[in-house]
Amino acid sequence: MSGTRFVNERMVGTSVLPNEAIPLVEGEGRFLNDISMAGMYHVAFLRSQHAHARLLKVDVSEARALPGVIHVLTGADLLGQVEPFKSMPNRFSGGQSTQHWLAVEKVRFCGEAICAVVAESRALAEDAIERIEVDYDPLPVVTNARAGERDGSPLVHDTCPNNYLIKREYQNGDVDGAFAAAHLVVKRRFQLGRKQAMCMEGRGCVAAWRDGSFKLSMWMSHQLPYVVRHYLARHLGLGETDIRVVAPQTGGGFGQKASIYPEEFVCAYLALQLRRPVKWVEDRLENMVASTHAREHDIEVELAFDAEGRILALQSDIWTDVGAYSTYLWSAGMEPLQTGGLMPGPYQVKALRYVTRGVATNKTPVGPYRAVGRPSASAALELLLDQAAAQLGIDPVEIRRRNIIPQSQMPFRNANNLVHDNVGYLPCLDMAVSKSGYRALRAEQREMLAKGKLRGIGIVCFAELTGLGTSTAVGPGTLLQPGRDAVTLRIETTGTLTLAAALPSQGQRIATAMRQVAADELGMRIDDIACLTNDTGMAPYGFGTFASRTAVFGSGAVIQAAGELRRRILDVAAHLMQVPAEELMLVDSVVETIDRTKSLPLRQLAERSFFSAKDIPSEINKGFEVTAFYDPKHGSFAAGAHVVVVDVDEETGGVEIVRYVAAEDVGRLINPAVVEGQIIGGIAQGVGEALLEQLVYDENGQPRTVTLADYLVPSALEVPHVELHHANTPSGALGGFKGCGEGSIIGALAGISCAVADALRQRGGDIFQFPATPERVLRGLGVALDEAV
Amino acid sequence: MPEQLSITLTVNGRTHTKDVAARTSLADFLRDQLHLTGTHLGCEHGVCGACTVTVDGRTVRSCLMLAVQADGREVTTIEGLKDPQGAWHPVQKAFFEHFAIQCGFCTPGFFATAIELLGSHPDPTEAQIREYLSGNICRCSGYQAIVEAVQAAAAALREQATQGHAPRERALHDHERG
Numbered sequence: 001m002s003g004t005r006f007v008n009e010r011m012v013g014t015s016v017l018p019n020e021a022i023p024l025v026e027g028e029g030r031f032l033n034d035i036s037m038a039g040m041y042h043v044a045f046l047r048s049q050h051a052h053a054r055l056l057k058v059d060v061s062e063a064r065a066l067p068g069v070i071h072v073l074t075g076a077d078l079l080g081q082v083e084p085f086k087s088m089p090n091r092f093s094g095g096q097s098t099q100h101w102l103a104v105e106k107v108r109f110c111g112e113a114i115c116a117v118v119a120e121s122r123a124l125a126e127d128a129i130e131r132i133e134v135d136y137d138p139l140p141v142v143t144n145a146r147a148g149e150r151d152g153s154p155l156v157h158d159t160c161p162n163n164y165l166i167k168r169e170y171q172n173g174d175v176d177g178a179f180a181a182a183h184l185v186v187k188r189r190f191q192l193g194r195k196q197a198m199c200m201e202g203r204g205c206v207a208a209w210r211d212g213s214f215k216l217s218m219w220m221s222h223q224l225p226y227v228v229r230h231y232l233a234r235h236l237g238l239g240e241t242d243i244r245v246v247a248p249q250t251g252g253g254f255g256q257k258a259s260i261y262p263e264e265f266v267c268a269y270l271a272l273q274l275r276r277p278v279k280w281v282e283d284r285l286e287n288m289v290a291s292t293h294a295r296e297h298d299i300e301v302e303l304a305f306d307a308e309g310r311i312l313a314l315q316s317d318i319w320t321d322v323g324a325y326s327t328y329l330w331s332a333g334m335e336p337l338q339t340g341g342l343m344p345g346p347y348q349v350k351a352l353r354y355v356t357r358g359v360a361t362n363k364t365p366v367g368p369y370r371a372v373g374r375p376s377a378s379a380a381l382e383l384l385l386d387q388a389a390a391q392l393g394i395d396p397v398e399i400r401r402r403n404i405i406p407q408s409q410m411p412f413r414n415a416n417n418l419v420h421d422n423v424g425y426l427p428c429l430d431m432a433v434s435k436s437g438y439r440a441l442r443a444e445q446r447e448m449l450a451k452g453k454l455r456g457i458g459i460v461c462f463a464e465l466t467g468l469g470t471s472t473a474v475g476p477g478t479l480l481q482p483g484r485d486a487v488t489l490r491i492e493t494t495g496t497l498t499l500a501a502a503l504p505s506q507g508q509r510i511a512t513a514m515r516q517v518a519a520d521e522l523g524m525r526i527d528d529i530a531c532l533t534n535d536t537g538m539a540p541y542g543f544g545t546f547a548s549r550t551a552v553f554g555s556g557a558v559i560q561a562a563g564e565l566r567r568r569i570l571d572v573a574a575h576l577m578q579v580p581a582e583e584l585m586l587v588d589s590v591v592e593t594i595d596r597t598k599s600l601p602l603r604q605l606a607e608r609s610f611f612s613a614k615d616i617p618s619e620i621n622k623g624f625e626v627t628a629f630y631d632p633k634h635g636s637f638a639a640g641a642h643v644v645v646v647d648v649d650e651e652t653g654g655v656e657i658v659r660y661v662a663a664e665d666v667g668r669l670i671n672p673a674v675v676e677g678q679i680i681g682g683i684a685q686g687v688g689e690a691l692l693e694q695l696v697y698d699e700n701g702q703p704r705t706v707t708l709a710d711y712l713v714p715s716a717l718e719v720p721h722v723e724l725h726h727a728n729t730p731s732g733a734l735g736g737f738k739g740c741g742e743g744s745i746i747g748a749l750a751g752i753s754c755a756v757a758d759a760l761r762q763r764g765g766d767i768f769q770f771p772a773t774p775e776r777v778l779r780g781l782g783v784a785l786d787e788a789v
Numbered sequence: 790m791p792e793q794l795s796i797t798l799t800v801n802g803r804t805h806t807k808d809v810a811a812r813t814s815l816a817d818f819l820r821d822q823l824h825l826t827g828t829h830l831g832c833e834h835g836v837c838g839a840c841t842v843t844v845d846g847r848t849v850r851s852c853l854m855l856a857v858q859a860d861g862r863e864v865t866t867i868e869g870l871k872d873p874q875g876a877w878h879p880v881q882k883a884f885f886e887h888f889a890i891q892c893g894f895c896t897p898g899f900f901a902t903a904i905e906l907l908g909s910h911p912d913p914t915e916a917q918i919r920e921y922l923s924g925n926i927c928r929c930s931g932y933q934a935i936v937e938a939v940q941a942a943a944a945a946l947r948e949q950a951t952q953g954h955a956p957r958e959r960a961l962h963d964h965e966r967g
Contacts, residue, residue, distance in 0.1 A: 017886065024893030025881045027827020027867030031894065034826035123812075200831045200839055200894040200928050251829070251894030252928050284832040507892030507929045673888040677930055681891065684931035708836035708926070716919040716932040 011516035011526050012735075015673035018512040020505070020531075029249040032204040032221045033281045040206070041070055043267055043280040044125035046115040046132050047290065048107035051143070051362035051701025052156070053136035055105060055114070063117060063128040071118040071274060072128070073266065075102035082269055083235045085260070087165065087326030088480065090333045094164025097157045097332075097360065099325040101262035101269075107136070108156055108324035109364050110703055111289025116266050118278060141701040145319040145359035146298060156324055156360040165322055165332035166358030170340060172415045173351025178313030182304035186388045190380035191769045192749075193694035194296035194321065197369050198713055199506075201251020202282035203291055205264040207271035214537075215242040216268055221250050223258040224544030226502045227329065229536050231260050232268055247534040253506035254685070255368035256291050258546045260328040263290070288706050292367030293695055296321040297339055297376040303384055309392045309399050313351035314415075316343055316380070322358040323365035329480065330368055332358040338373025344414050345378050346425040346463040346639060347403040352415035362701040368546065370685060371742040374464065375749035379690075379770070382460040382750040383757055390761070396754075397433055400461050404429065407729075418465065418472075423637040424665045424729040429461050431663035431727045432641035441645060441659075449762055455658075456759025458644040460750040466739025467552025467731070469632035482543035484631035487557035489518065489565050491624035493610045495589065495603030497522065497529045499558065502542030503550045504534040508678065508741065510550055513670040517555045517735065521562035522569075523586035524602070540627050548638070548739025551670060556630035556734035565626045572609050573600055575620050636731035638738040640664040642683075642747035646755040650763075650781060653774030655691055655756055657720040662747065664724065667731040667738030676724055679744040684719040686748020690756075691771050692718065756780075796860040800825065801869025809856045815849070816840045818856035819866060827867040829894050831926070838925030841898035842866050848905045867897040870904075879949065880904050883942035884935070891929030898925045903939050911947055913939070 023029045060072040078084075078101055085099040103114045115132055119125035140154035147153060148163040156163055179185060204221050211217035215238060222228055225245040233240045250257065263280055270278045282291065298319040304312040318339050326332040340354035358366075389399040404425045405412045411421040432438075438459065445455045465472070470483030487501040499518050503510055511531035519526040532538050542553075566586060573591040574581035583594050592599045609621050645659035662679065669675050692712040696704045705711040730736030749770070756772045760780045767780035779785060797806045800823060809818055816833075819825045819842070828851055831839035835853040842851045843865040870878040880903050883889070890896050899922065906913060906921040913921070918939045919932070927935060 015888070018888070021885060021890045021893065024890050024896055025877065025885050026871070027825070027897055029893050030826075031829065033820075033830070123810075198928055200837065200892065200926065201829070250892065252892045254928075284834065284837075507890075509888075509891075673934075677888050677891055677934055680931035680933050681929045682931075685928070707834050708832050709834070713837075713926050713928065715923040715926060716936065717923045719932050721915070721936075722931065722933060 011519040012670050013672070015671055016512055016516055016526060018509045020509065020511045031201055031249045031251055032206065032219060035206050035219050035248060037206065037208060037277040040277040040279055041118045041120065041274065042122040042125050043270065043278050044117050044122060044129050045113040045263060045286070046117070046129045047286070048103065048110055048112040048114055050107055050136045050138055051110050052139040052141045053107050054139060055103060055107060056135040056137050057133065058114060059133040060115060062131040066124070066128045066131060068120040068124040069117060069128045070120070071270070073102065073116040073270065075100050075104035075114065078102055078269070079104060085262070085328040088329060088331040090166060090331040092166050092168040092333060092337065094167055095157060095160030097160060097165060097326045099262065099328065101266050109362050110701060111286070111364060112324070113262055113290065116270065118270055118274065141362040143361055143363065143697055143699060143701050145321040145357065145361065148359045148361055149319070149357060156362060160360055163360040164357060165326045165360050166336050168337060168340065169355045171353040172417070173313065175313045175315055175351040175353040178351045179304045182312055183307040184305040184388060184391060185302065186384055186391060187300070187302040188384050188387060189768050190299045190301065190376065190383060192295050192297045192376045192379070193771060194293050195689060195693040195695060196288070196291065196293045197252070197254035197256035199252030199254060199256055202284065202287035203257060203261065203263070204281035205267050206277060206279045207267040208277040209271045209275045211244070214244045216272060217244045218264070218268060219246050219248050220264055221257055222247050223253045223504060223506060223546055225504060225534060225536050226541055227544060228260065232265065235265060236268060236272065244537040246537070247504040250504065250506040253545065254370045255372065255546060257506065259292055259330060259367040284708065285706055288711065289364055289703055292327055293323060293364045294366055294369030295335065295376060296366065297335065299339065299376060299380045301380045301384055303388060305388055305392065309388070309394055309402050311347060311349055311403050314344060314349045315353040316340060318354060318356040320358050320366065321361050321363065323361055323363045325365045327365045327367035332366070334368050334372045335366055339377045341416050342374050343377040343381055344416050345381060346405055346461050348405050349415040363697055370682065371464065371745045374462070374746045375686065375689060378460070378462050378746045379750040379753045382754050386754055386758065396459055397438060400429060404461060419634065420463070420637050422729055422732045423463070423639050424727055425461055425463065425639050427727040427729070428639050428641040428663045428665050431725050432459065432643050432661055435663065435723065435725050436643035436659070436661040438643060454648040454650055454759045454762055456646045456648060456755040456757070458751040458754030458758060459641065460747055460754055461641045462639065462743065462746040462750060464548065464638045464743035464746060465635040466548035466638050467632050467733055468547060468549060468635040471633050472635045484629050485542040485553040485557060486540035486627055486629045487554060487561050488540045488625065488627040489558070489561045491565070491569065491606050493606055495528065495601065495606040497524055499529060499531045500539040501533050501554055501557065502536065502539040503545050503554050506545065508550070509671065509674045510545065510554065513551055513674060514554050514558060516670055517558045518562060521559050522566055523588065525589045528589050548741045552632055552636060552733050552737050552739055553630055555670065555737050556632060557628050559734045560630055561626045561628035564628065565624060568622050568624060569602070569605065571620050572616055573605055575616055576600060576605065576608065630734065632733040634732070636667060636733050636738040638666045638740060638743045640743050640747045642751035644751035644755040646752065646759060648756065648759040648777060653777035655772055655777060657687065657752065660720045661723045662725065662744065663727050664743065665727050665729050666740035666743065667728055668736035669728065670737065675740050678740045679724060680722045682742065682744030683722055683748040684714055686745040687719050687752065688714045689745065689749045689771065690752035694771055794857050796857055798859045798861065799863045801865060811857060813856045814852050815854040815856050815859050816851035819851060825866050825868050827897050829897055831894065837895070838898040838902065839895045841901040841925065843901050843905070848901050867900055870900060878904065879945035880907070880942040883938040883945065887934050887938035887941060889930060889934040889938035895925060895927045899927065899935060903942065906939070907943050907946055912943055
C-alpha cells in the first residue's frame with residue numbers, strides 16, 4: 001500500500017494488506033498457549049475410556065498425594081456448587097439432557113471429562129491422571145441414529161424417549177398431491193460421515209483470579225467472548241461485571257469454538273477456588289474426542305417433477321447422530337433442523353415436507369461447524385437433481401436452470417418460508433458454465449471414456465443465508481436469537497480512531513475489513529484506525545463471530561456509528577474554523593473546506609477538543625465516542641455455482657480433482673484477497689468432507705480415529721487450484737455486504753459428490769455414502785470387497 | 790523429579806546452556822525454557838507440521854525431537870528469520886503480501902519448510918511446491934495463497950542471488966507505514 005491516497009480513493013473493494021497479520025509473520029502472535037502468569041497452575045483432565053458406563057468408584061487419593069499436585073476435582077465435588085449444563089429449550093426438543101461439567105454417576109461418551117487435576121506443570125498433572133482409579137460398569141451403547149430411535153434401544157438419557165434430543169415434522173403445500181400427480185418421482189439416500197473442524201489450534205483457557213477490578217478474567221480461544229461471559233456469570237453465580245473474557249490470537253474456529261464446554265468452566269471454577277491463575281490447553285487427542293463433532297447425516301430424499309423437469313415437491317427424512325449431549329447454547333437442533341429447513345437451497349420448491357431427528361448416541365456431541373446442515377442438504381438434493389436429469393434426458397445444467405429462483409421473481413418466498421432477494425443464482429450458474437467451458441468438458445469426458453478413462457463432472461448451485469438479523473433464527477427453535485451487534489468508534493486525543501466490537505477473528509482479517517469500512521465512512525486514513533475485537537473489557541456488547549455474520553453486522557454498525565461521529569467532528573471543526581459545518585468535509589484524516597482553501601488536521605482538532613475544551617461550547621463538543629447497534633432484520637442470501645471435474649482410478653478407487661471452477665455471489669467485497677481466502681479455504685474443507693475426513697467409531701462406541709494419521713485432513717496435494725470468479729449482487733444490508741465464510745463448503749461437498757457420482761454413472765454405478773473413500777468408490781463401481789476392508 | 794541433563798545449543802544465533810528433563814521435547818524446550826512461543830504445537834505426534842523448525846539446516850518436527858538431541862546443534866525458529874537489519878526473509882514478506890496467512894497457527898512450520906524447499910529448488914513448479922509442503926497442514930487457506938507466496942518468494946530469492954545478496958528491503962517498515 002502506498003502511503004498517499006486520492007480524495008475519492010475507496011478502501012472498500014481493495015485488498016488492503018492486513019497489519020494485524022504482522023505479529024504472525026514474526027512469530028509474535030500471542031495465542032492462548034503463549035500466555036503465562038506468575039503462580040499459574042496447569043490443568044489436565046481424566047477422560048472416560050468407555051462410551052457408556054456407570055461410574056462405580058473414582059479414587060483420586062494416589063493422584064492427590066503426588067508431589068506437585070495441588071488439587072484433584074471430581075464431579076461429586078461440583079454437585080451443588082455450580083449449575084450443570086441443561087440442554088437449551090428448543091421448540092422441537094425431545095427430552096432434556098443434563099451435562100455435568102465433570103461426569104456424575106454415568107459417562108456417556110469416550111472422552112467425557114471425569115476429573116480435573118491441578119498441578120505445577122502440565123506434565124505433572126498428566127502423571128497424576130495416570131494414578132486415578134476409576135471403576136466402570138459398562139452399559140449398552142447407542143452408536144447409530146436409526147438404531148437409537150427404535151423402541152427398545154438403550155437410552156443415552158433416561159429423560160429422552162427414543163433418544164430424541166430433537167424431532168421436527170414440517171409441511172408446507174400439498175406434498176402428497178404433488179407426488180401423486182408427478183410426471184417423475186426420484187428418490188435416493190445420502191449419508192455423510194462424522195467429521196470435525198480440526199482447527200490447528202485446539203481449545204484452551206487461562207482463568208485468573210482478581211485480575212484488575214475483575215474477580216475472574218478468562219483468556220479463552222473462543223468465537224463468542226460476550227456470550228461466554230454471560231454464561232460464566234450465570235453458572236458460577238457471579239455478576240457479568242465481575243468477569244472479563246478475552247479471546248487472544250485464535251488458531252481457527254469454524255464453529256467449534258462457538259459452543260460452551262465444560263472444561264473452560266471447570267478452570268474458571270478452579271481459579272476462583274484456588275485464587276490462582278490456572279491454564280488448560282487441549283491436546284490433539286482431547287480435541288478429537290472432546291470438542292464438538294459435526295454432520296453425521298443419513299438422509300432419504302425424494303423429488304416430484306412435472307414433464308418439463310420442474311420441481312413440484314420435495315420431501316426428506318433425516319436422521320442426525322448428534323452425540324451424547326445437546327451442545328450447550330445451540331441445542332442439538334443445529335444440524336438436524338437446518339438440514340431439513342434449508343434443503344430447497346436456491347431452487348423453487350412449491351411443496352415441502354421433512355421429518356428430521358437429532359438422535360442421542362454415545363459419541364462426542366455434535367455442534368456448529370462451518371455451514372451447519374447445508375452441505376449435506378445441498379449434496380443430497382444436487383445428487384438427486386442429476387439422477388432426475390438423467391431420467392428426463394436433459395442436461396444437469398438445464399434442470400438447474402429450470403428450477404432456480406430467478407431475479408425477476410424476487411423477493412421470492414420459498415416453501416421453507418425464507419425470502420430470497422438481492423441474490424444472483426442464475427448469474428452464478430451462467431458464469432460457472434461459461435468460465436469452465438462446460439460443453440467442452442462434457443466432450444472431453446466422452447473422449448476419455450472412449451480411451452477407458454473415467455472422468456466425472458459435477459455442476460451445482462447453492463444458497464447460503466448470511467448475516468441473520470432479528471427476524472431470522474440462527475439456532476432454529478431456540479431462545480438464542482442473536483440478531484444485533486454493536487460497534488464503538490472513538491477518536492483518541494491524537495486524532496486516531498479506535499474501533500471496538502465483540503467480533504473476534506480466527507483468521508478472517510475482521511480488523512482489516514472493519515478498518516476499511518470505517519476509513520471510507522469517516523474519511524480517515526486507514527493507518528489512523530485501530531480495531532479491537534476480542535475483549536469484553538473494551539468492546540460494546542455483541543454476540544461474536546459465527547454464521548457468516550461478522551462482516552455484515554460489523555460494517556453496518558460502523559456505517560451507523562460513523563455518520564454520527566462525523567457530524568460531531570464537523571460541528572467542532574465548524575466552530576474552530578469559523579466555517580459552516582455543511583461546507584466542511586473530512587478527507588484523509590483532515591477536515592477541509594469544500595473549496596479546499598482551509599484545513600484542520602483531525603489530530604489538532606482532537607487535541608483541542610480534549611485539552612482546550614474551554615474554547616469549545618459543550619453543546620458542540622459532545623465527545624468523540626459513538627456506539628451504534630445494527631440489526632439487518634433479514635438475512636442476506638449469498639450464492640454460488642461450482643463446476644468440479646474428477647478423474648476416478650478404477651484400479652484403486654482413488655479420486656483426483658483435476659479442475660475446480662467457482663462462481664460466487666458474496667455481495668459487495670470489502671477486501672477481495674481476504675474474501676478469496678475464505679472461499680478457497682471453505683472449498684478445501686469441502687474436499688476433506690467429500691473425499692477424506694471421517695471420524696470412525698467401532699460398535700462399542702470407541703473412537704478409532706484419534707490422531708491426524710487416522711483422520712485425514714487435506715494437504716496441498718489434495719486441494720486443487722481453484723479458478724474463482726465473482727458474480728456479485730449487492731445485498732439489502734447496509735453497505736451491500738454479505739457473509740462469505742461458509743457458502744463455498746456447501747458447493748464443494750455437493751460439487752465433488754456429484755462429480756464422483758457422475759463418473760461412476762458412466763459405468764452404471766453410483767455412490768450413496770460420503771466421504772467417497774477409495775473403498776466406497778470401488779463398491780460404487782460394483783467391485784466386490786471384503787467387509788473388513 | 791525427572792532426570793535433568795545439561796545441553797548447549799545455538800538458537801537463532803544465540804548460544805544457550807540449560808538443564809532440561811530428559812523427556813522434554815525440543816518444542817517444549819523452545820517454548821517453555823527459551824520463551825520462543827512462535828513455534829506452535831498442532832498435534833504433538835508429528836503429522837501437522839506446525840512445529841517444524843530448522844536444525845543444522847534441515848527441517849525437523851520439534852514435537853518429535855527431544856531437547857537433548859539438539860545438544861551441540863544449531864536451531865532456527867520463526868523468531869530467527871529476519872536478517873540482522875530486521876528485514877523480513879523473502880518467504881515472510883511473500884506470505885504477508887499474498888494473504889497466505891489466515892489464523893497463522895500453521896505459519897511457522899510452512900516458513901521452515903518453504904525455506905528448505907527454496908534452498909534446493911530455486912525455481913520450483915507448482916506441483917513441486919505442493920508436494921514439498923504436503924507434510925504441513927493448513928486448515929484455513931486452501932493452500933492456494935501459500936503456493937503463490939512460495940512462487941513469489943522463489944522469484945525474490947533468485948533476484949537477490951543475481952544481485953549478489955543485496956540487502957533486503959525494509960519490508961516491515963514499509964508495511965507499518967501502510
